Amino acid sequence: MADWSLTLHDSIHAIPAKDWAACAGDDNPFVSHAFLAALEDSHSVSRKTGWLPRHVRLQAPDGRLAAVCPAYIKGHSWGEYVFDHGWARAFEAAGGRYYPKLQIAVPFTPATGPRLLVHPDAPPETRAVLADGLRQLCADTGLSSAHVTFCPETESTLLAEQGWLPRLGLQYHWENRGYATFDDFLGTLSSRKRKTVRRERRDANAQGLTFHTLCGAEITRADWDAFYGFYQDTIDRKWGSAYLSAEFFPLLSERLGDRVVLMLARDGATPVAAALNFVGGNTLFGRNWGCRGDWPFLHFELCYYRAIDFAIARGLERVEAGAQGEHKIQRGYLPVLTHSAHWLENPGLRSAVATFLTAERSAVMAEAQALGELSPYRQEQDGDTG
Incomplete structure (x- = not known):
């Protein structure tokens, strides 16, 4: 030194x-x-x-x-x-x-x-x-x-x-092998796994919910308030501590702009679930998720499948879905x-x-x-x- x-x-x-x-x-x-x-x-x-x-x-x-x-x-x-x-x-x-x-x-x-x-x-x-x-x-x-x-x-x-x-x-990451569409990705899966993914997406999208992919300034304070509620519910269920304050989330879209991506599900006008992601140079990072209510396969749809959709559309090389959860493997995210x-x-x-x-x-x-x-x-x- x-x-x-x-x-x-x-x-x-x-x-x-x-x-x-x-x-x-x-x-x-x-x-x-x-x-x-x-x-x-x-x-x-x-x-x-x-x-x-x-x-x-x-x-x-x-x-x-x-x-x-x-x-x-x-x-x-x-x-x-x-x-x-x-x-x-x-x-x-x-x-x-x-x-x-x-x-x-x-x-x-x-x-x-x-x-x-x-x-x-x-x-x-x-x-x-x-x-x-x-x-x-x-x-x-x-x-x-x-x-x-x-x-x-x-x-x-x-x-x-x-x-x-x-x-x-x-951890578990999804790699983009040059796919042009989600169906291209599905085509690389075994027949049984492909049918499972299609069924899960179909059922998640047949519950009367609307889905929104919001970036940066498109995310309103009301959206962030709803997301913070989801975040707290998730922490409570896992017996953890809510490290991140309510003010942290709106600061993200204010300061990081379109690098912040919120995938939101609404039941009518009411937000019921959301997944928070960040865009890197060649990677979509999935970070926090939360939900209220019982919505079969909604977690997979918002956190995994729509993340893949986004990465393909943006030409990103991978999606990092974070630690834990061997269930991610069957949805294309490998260790x-x-x-x-x-x-x-x-x-x-x-x-x-x-x-x-x-x-x-x-x-x-x-x-x-x-x-x-x-x-x-x-x-x-x-x-x-x-």
Whole structure:
């Protein structure tokens, strides 16, 4: 780190939006200055919620901006989707102090994207210097650990070369194989799976509901109020906590514009369900869903099938439907490995976690292979055209 300068900032607004954008690019909406600012300005991210912004800015020896990354001091492990509660319990049972820790992530957002945001004109060693700086930050400030979650495999690999511990997870993504229509996609499925999807779409659309795909300014405050109600209902059913405040959602369409897509179902004039999505450079990210009432197959229609429709129409390469839910496989969303990397300051804890992650890695890869064999896509040699 000699001659480099790493500084921490307690608000995204402390780093000019143009500087942040120069490093983050515009492919991933979640690492945009606008998205991170909406989290802070709506108080979804704050001391009260246990996410203290400490965004990182790295300057090269010549004084120029080299990199930034979204970073938070955490006093708990909620809202991360890469679970380390067991590590914390074990370390604290042994007399250690796991919290506070440093989280390099997008809060409440299990979507893969860059975390080490490097300026295109930065020196080639910038990522390695940043990884070393984050590690030094733990030692200098008494933080137990640093965690870079839902990063690209390239970042996980680089961090592993710096002594961080790589970790795998599983999600379900749909890949666009050059389809011109939804029927083109259906044509790649086995006959039985194709008939199931058609039946589910038919039944979902035969319940007297109207469907609306709204982008940016088309989403009214009333739509967002309805969506927030759905969001709270979903959280209540899952015995969770509503991390995101009511003010967060309207800020999204105000600041991110048409990158925000709300797929809404109405019964007459009454909203009954909605799915929130974000458009990236080549990906549609499905994020939150909620519903009131019993509407068979509506979840599949709004969250999966209409997302595929949208991606095909926009020429997007994939839909990321997030974690959990093997039922997604039968609807064309296949298992994909996700990546994170972890630095643990205590040598004993680091050794124990490394042993655990080696075993976990084998299990995750075996699970991904087994789930992949459940693919609904037909083999070309089957001659399945029914």
